Amino acid sequence: MEDQLEGQINEIPVSYQKENPSSSNLSLALTHRKSKVDGRKNIMNRHGKKADNFVHRIREHVKLGPKISENVKGKLSLGTRILQLGGVKRVFKQIFGAREGEKLLKASQCYLSTTAGPIAGLHFVSTQRVSFCSDRSIKFSSPSGEFIRFHYKVSIPLKKVKRVNPSENMKNPFQKYMEIVTVDNFDFWFMGFLNYQKAFNCLHQALSRS
Helix, strand or coil: CCCHHHHHHCCCHHHHHHHCCHHHHHHHHHHHHHHHHHHHHHHHHHHHHHHHHHHHHHHHHCCCCCCCHHHHHHHHHEEEEEEHCCCCCHHHHHHHHCCCCEEEEEEEEEEEEECCCCEEEEEEEECEEEEEEEEEEHHHHHHCCCEEEEEEEEEEEEHHHHEEEEEEEECCCCEEEEEEECCCCCCEEEEECHHHHHHHHHHHHHHHCC
């Protein structure tokens, strides 16, 4: 618009360059209206992309589990437990116990990679440790041959964490992984986070403060 106006003004003799108040006001009004429309479009596009990304992350999260029905049962069981205990913080304390001065910073739904396949659960980051507990109890065979069920748990003191390595699937960037390596060279792979970046940043900050 401005380029067109400049072209028109350059063709008019200097002695006749007068602004028409009504046309000037109309031009300003149209420009203002266009900027508002463009602003709304940008906001809608940003929200649309965020919604698409969130839906994609949920799809990737569900796909990691062996069965959708098992995932749903696990999520329902976890949700019921959280409601009964009155929040994620109380769930964390019940599972792992409370240490003096320890505060829960973040809890995230994800999967832990195991030799038996990915296990769905909650990934906790506190001021003293990073931990994980499966959504549902897992069935294992005991040395006596009997099957027992218990929740799969991992608890790593932050002081024992050697490094955290972020990575992603080159063919599918939505599949992001978090490798935690301990000082005694054990490694734990977490994946399927609904919000990977927030979980990673929280753990990174907790480690920098420990």
